[in-house]
Amino acid sequence: MSTDFQQAREALGLRLRELRLSAPGGRLTGTQLAQRLGWPHSKIYKLEGGKQTATSEDLRAWAEGVGQPGAFEELEARLKGFESHIRSWRRQLAAGHRPVQDSWNIEVARSTAIYAWEESVIPGMLQTADYARHIFLRYAELQGSVRDTDAAVRARMRRQEWLYEAGRRFHALVWEAALHALICPPSVLSNQLDRLTGVIGMDTVELGIIPLATSLRIPAANGFWVLDDRLVIAEDWHAELWLDDAESVTTYMRVWKTLRQSAVYGTEAHNMINRTRRSIAGPR
Structure with a gap:
C-alpha cells in the first residue's frame, strides 16, 4: 500500500481519536463509543490506528457519536483528499x-x-x-x-x-x-x-x-x-x-x-x- 496513503489514513485516525477524547460531555473510551454506534469494539481502534479506511458514513456517525457533528465536513474532506489518489x-x-x-x-x-x-x-x-x-x-x-x-x-x-x-x-x-x-x-x-x-x-x-x-x-x-x-x-x-x-x-x-x-x-x-x-x- 502507498506510504502516502497509509500516512494520510493514520493522520485521519489520530484526528478521530482527538475527537473521541475531546467529546463535549467528557472523554469517551473506545468501548463507550463503540456501544453508542453499535459497532464492534475492534472497529474503533482499527480506524484510529489507520488499519481500516473509514467510509463517509463512518465519519458522520463518529462525529455525531462524539457530540461534534460539525466536524464531519473536515473529516470527509480529509478522506476525499487521499482517496482521490488511491481509489x-x-x-x-x-x-x-x-x-x-x-x-x-x-x-x-x-x-x-x-x-x-x-x-x-x-x-x-x-x-x-x-x-x-x-x-x-x-x-x-x-x-x-x-x-x-x-x-x-x-x-x-x-x-x-x-x-x-x-x-x-x-x-x-x-x-x-x-x-x-x-x-x-x-x-x-x-x-x-x-x-x-x-x-x-x-x-x-x-x-x-x-x-x-x-x-x-x-x-x-x-x-x-x-x-x-x-x-x-x-x-x-x-x-x-x-x-x-x-x-x-x-x-x-x-x-x-x-x-x-x-x-x-x-x-x-x-x-x-x-x-x-x-x-x-x-x-x-
Whole structure:
C-alpha cells in the first residue's frame, strides 16, 4: 500500500481519536463509543490506528457519536483528499463499472497524448466490444460488484472515438502474453487480434508489441497509463492509483520509455499478431 496513503489514513485516525477524547460531555473510551454506534469494539481502534479506511458514513456517525457533528465536513474532506489518489475497487465498483468508465472518459477527453503499458490484456482503447464485455464480467465476478456490463461496454466504446480525432496520439505498449491470454473465448480473442492489426498504420495510434523472448531492461509489472504530462493511472488488485505529482509522472514515463526499447512495431508487430491469431485458430 502507498506510504502516502497509509500516512494520510493514520493522520485521519489520530484526528478521530482527538475527537473521541475531546467529546463535549467528557472523554469517551473506545468501548463507550463503540456501544453508542453499535459497532464492534475492534472497529474503533482499527480506524484510529489507520488499519481500516473509514467510509463517509463512518465519519458522520463518529462525529455525531462524539457530540461534534460539525466536524464531519473536515473529516470527509480529509478522506476525499487521499482517496482521490488511491481509489479502491470496493468503493469504485459499488455502483458498477459504468461510473468508473465515465471517470476515465472525462480524463481521456482532456488529453492529447496517452502512453499505455499493458502486460496481460489488450488496452481498453483498442478493445472490441465482445472482448471488453468478457473483461468486465471477469472483474465483476472477482469483486462481487454490480453487473452493469452492457452500460460499461458502451462507455468504453465511446472512449475510442478519441482515436479518430485529429491531433490525438495513442502510444500503446503490449506484452506478447496479452495476445495469448484466453480471458475470453478463442473466437472473441481472434476477432480482437484482427482489431489490433487494423489499428497498425493509423496516424493516431502507435502500437508496440514486446516479444516474450526479447531481453527486458526492467521487469514487466502492472499496467499503467500516462495522460499527457499531468496524470498517471496505475491499476492493482485492490485499487487504482491516480497520481498527479510531477515526480510520479516523470518516473512512469521513464519506465514506459525503457519498456519501449524492447518493442517491435509496424510489420514485425503485424506479423506477431497474425502468428498468434493463427495459433488460436489451430490447423485447418
